[in-house]
Amino acid sequence: MATRKSTKLRIPHSQDDCELVGILEQLAPEESTQGRKIALILHGTMGHKDYLFQKRLALRFPIDSFRFDFRGNHESGGQRTQSGIARDVEDLVTVVSYLRNTYGYEIDAVVGHSRGSVVGMHWLCTSEEGQRVRAMVNASGRYRMDGVYDLYKEQWDFKGHYERTVTVARQTVVERVYPEDLEAFSKWNTAIVWDKFPAQIDVLTMHGLLDKTVPSYDAVIYARAFGARTPGTHNLHLVEKADHNFTKRQDEVVDCILEWWDALNQGRLKTGIFMTGVRGKL
Numbered sequence: 001m002a003t004r005k006s007t008k009l010r011i012p013h014s015q016d017d018c019e020l021v022g023i024l025e026q027l028a029p030e031e032s033t034q035g036r037k038i039a040l041i042l043h044g045t046m047g048h049k050d051y052l053f054q055k056r057l058a059l060r061f062p063i064d065s066f067r068f069d070f071r072g073n074h075e076s077g078g079q080r081t082q083s084g085i086a087r088d089v090e091d092l093v094t095v096v097s098y099l100r101n102t103y104g105y106e107i108d109a110v111v112g113h114s115r116g117s118v119v120g121m122h123w124l125c126t127s128e129e130g131q132r133v134r135a136m137v138n139a140s141g142r143y144r145m146d147g148v149y150d151l152y153k154e155q156w157d158f159k160g161h162y163e164r165t166v167t168v169a170r171q172t173v174v175e176r177v178y179p180e181d182l183e184a185f186s187k188w189n190t191a192i193v194w195d196k197f198p199a200q201i202d203v204l205t206m207h208g209l210l211d212k213t214v215p216s217y218d219a220v221i222y223a224r225a226f227g228a229r230t231p232g233t234h235n236l237h238l239v240e241k242a243d244h245n246f247t248k249r250q251d252e253v254v255d256c257i258l259e260w261w262d263a264l265n266q267g268r269l270k271t272g273i274f275m276t277g278v279r280g281k282l
Helices: 054-060 086-103 115-126 144-151 179-186 192-196 217-227 249-263
Strands: 005-012 019-026 037-042 065-068 106-113 136-140 160-168 170-178 201-209 234-239 272-279
Touching: 005 065, 005 086, 019 054, 019 086, 019 160, 019 272, 037 054, 037 115, 054 065, 054 106, 054 160, 054 179, 054 249, 086 106, 086 115, 106 115, 115 136, 115 192, 144 179, 192 217, 201 217, 217 234, 234 249, 249 272
Parallel strands: 037 065, 037 106, 106 136, 136 201, 201 234, 234 272
Antiparallel strands: 005 019, 019 065, 160 170
């Protein structure tokens, strides 16, 4: 009997002289992948393919999945900038093309966290393949992009940029953010989801009520945008006492996604609050 297999892929970038590094999880590696469904799992700012809930979800998801590092993050080559969301979308286009042309995969679901959600939603709105996707999970996704300024108030130094040191995959990384980066980031068009997001896609939005990076009200805005579509549904799940990264709540996030996925495949989804909408200890 075939067993699950994890394979590291290095994908040549179509727009840059570098490679995108990711992990392909296959449930039946000995069987043909032609026409097989696959889920894409996308990380957020200063993240990587295995952080937060991403790897845990990939190892439990009931279909094949692929998670990767965007350009300039962890193992992938190239340069990362705060304003480079368009470059992230190019990365996603490159990955989808590679999985289709090399393996014959068809994208069935997109799971994004934070910036990864914004990237995934834009790709769904603008690509031909996005019109055939069935599901989207939006975890901690930002809608009001100009809210990024709130994270950098009064933090510019005499060098003309903001600098912070973070740990990514147990490695120290210094991030520099310039005023022009924030301006470009703040102008990214998330409103595209109101008119361009595919009507058939079922969406789950998850957000922590203690999120200090992206206000939880952004999840409400997405609920309004996605809830107005048909036949696709939208479910909102708010996690009490959870922060932007769902710290110490990773298994809970995975459980919620998998329960929602089961409900989707059983045809039980209806637009509204999912799993009472608030999960946490009373």
